[in-house]
Amino acid sequence: MARMATETRAILYGFWLSSCSWRVRAALHLKDISYVERSVDIVNKRSQLTDEYRVINPSQKVPALIIDGATIIESMAILQYLEDTRPKPSLMPRTPILRARMREICETVVSGIQPLQNVGLLSHFDSTDQYKNFTKYWTERGLYSLEDLLQKSSGQFCIENQLSMADLCLVPQLYNAVTRHKLSLDKFPTISKVYETLLEEKTFSETHPENIKQKDM
Amino acid sequence: MARMATETRAILYGFWLSSCSWRVRAALHLKDISYVERSVDIVNKRSQLTDEYRVINPSQKVPALIIDGATIIESMAILQYLEDTRPKPSLMPRTPILRARMREICETVVSGIQPLQNVGLLSHFDSTDQYKNFTKYWTERGLYSLEDLLQKSSGQFCIENQLSMADLCLVPQLYNAVTRHKLSLDKFPTISKVYETLLEEKTFSETHPENIKQKDM
Incomplete structure (x- = not known):
């Protein structure tokens, strides 16, 4: 029996107008990490405050990234996690x-x-x-x-x-x-x-x- | 001729009421780094806005740390620099x-x-x-x-x-x-x-x- 392919793409919960989401989107691009983005409208629909999103990120903010079986919130924590686990190309100078x-x-x-x-x-x-x-x-x-x-x-x-x-x-x-x-x-x-x-x-x-x-x- | 002892102690510009200064003070303590603290009264005297302090930190905020011949500002940048240069005891978990x-x-x-x-x-x-x-x-x-x-x-x-x-x-x-x-x-x-x-x-x-x-x- 053929084994189902595991979904290995990361999932970014973000919003087009969110500067913190863009930080993460750019890091994923720079490190060539396969991902899909799901839009959370934090301005008009205030979707970050729904019960559905609260399960993903109890802090009710974007971005959140699902990767390696974990959900990571807060953009700077996400950037450093990507750097720690996928060091090349590096997001940091050497010294x-x-x-x-x-x-x-x-x-x-x-x-x-x-x-x-x-x-x-x-x-x-x-x-x-x-x-x-x-x-x-x-x-x-x-x-x-x-x-x-x-x-x-x-x-x-x-x-x-x-x-x-x-x-x-x-x-x-x-x-x-x-x-x-x-x-x-x-x-x-x-x-x-x-x-x-x-x-x-x-x-x-x-x-x-x-x-x-x-x-x- | 006796050589003058070089001042090797770090200098922390901070203020007792500043939470960001306390972050750095605690890191210096935890890593047992010798330092002296100079008070910059950011509340009453607004000393962070003086020309004298502006030379030390153009951002006119506390903390600033002078260490290893460099001045580093922004508390999280300071903590990570201390971790990078003096890794033990570590301020970070392993994984x-x-x-x-x-x-x-x-x-x-x-x-x-x-x-x-x-x-x-x-x-x-x-x-x-x-x-x-x-x-x-x-x-x-x-x-x-x-x-x-x-x-x-x-x-x-x-x-x-x-x-x-x-x-x-x-x-x-x-x-x-x-x-x-x-x-x-x-x-x-x-x-x-x-x-x-x-x-x-x-x-x-x-x-x-x-x-x-x-x-x-």
């Missing part, structure tokens, strides 16, 4: 100090900007204007830090000339800043230059939210 | 999946709670009550996620019975939640149990903010 430089950039995005511009914050403010001022302030403050960090570490990419986790954090956040929050990058020449280069990379062009959105429609 | 479980907890604190209860947010709200409701909502939402994660992974500590980065993130955040934001942990029995155990560990009792505060006075 401890360059890895620290990479993580400074990651954390500036992950804890310094992303949580403070999240669409989920909107309902906590008295007005859309108050929310917009808040997100603009924190995003710009983060961008000033990133400009300084990239001046020291960047080549073609965030850390010299190797794609790394820093790029996977940077690109989705800049897309949000520019597209959703209408911020200008004029004051941030180093960021702008690296961003333009990165958008040309297949890792980002082929996982771009505008493409994912098309598939969801 | 990729347990490391992923550890990082799920870290990121829930680092991006899910800490940025959304930061004292720096206060001036962006119309009233202290609005700020308090905001911090309470996001802290509690994070605690529900942590309770679920810890139910699956904890033993004595966050990840089974080994101290890890997850504990270094958890304890300072809970101290903030309970002491500063006056939140009750009654709804979170697993978190409460692990927290009580962790507070008895020297890594936390000897680096506790109340001790650091005394030295600053």
